[in-house]
Amino acid sequence: MLAVxxxxxIDLCIRGKVPHKLLACLRTEFGKDLHLEAEEEKVxxxxxxxxxxxxxxxxxxxxxxxxxxxxxxxxxALGKKLKVSKxxxxxxxxxxxxxxxxxxxxxxWLFQVDVARFIGV
Numbered sequence: 001m002l003a004v005x006x007x008x009x010i011d012l013c014i015r016g017k018v019p020h021k022l023l024a025c026l027r028t029e030f031g032k033d034l035h036l037e038a039e040e041e042k043v044x045x046x047x048x049x050x051x052x053x054x055x056x057x058x059x060x061x062x063x064x065x066x067x068x069x070x071x072x073x074x075x076x077a078l079g080k081k082l083k084v085s086k087x088x089x090x091x092x093x094x095x096x097x098x099x100x101x102x103x104x105x106x107x108x109w110l111f112q113v114d115v116a117r118f119i120g121v
Contacts, residue, residue, distance in 0.1 A: 061095040067111040
């Protein structure tokens with residue numbers, strides 16, 4: 001009679017520098033079945049070219065849309081909060097209408113973000 005037993009896959013993740021004694025113990029225990037992977041280099045996304053290009057392409061109207069959607073508001077609901085029409089909000093989001101300083105301050109307070117998001121600074 002032949003019995004075949006498969007050992008379960010063990011996934012062990014150790015971050016940082018692995019002590020030599022631990023590495024030797026793992027090599028002794030698992031031998032050729034031990035596979036080591038080097039940790040990938042981490043990059044600060046906010047310092048990448050992709051972030052800078054993306055940030056430059058976002059308009060004040062796009063910020064209005066993003067923050068409105070994050071709060072789960074429709075254009076009509078945001079218009080009611082700001083005491084303007086749905087069409088006005090639509091025009092803001094599509095950059096067909098500028099954002100006044102007063103409106104930018106109100107939206108800054110409503111969305112809890114820096115006013116510069118809406119005045120293109």
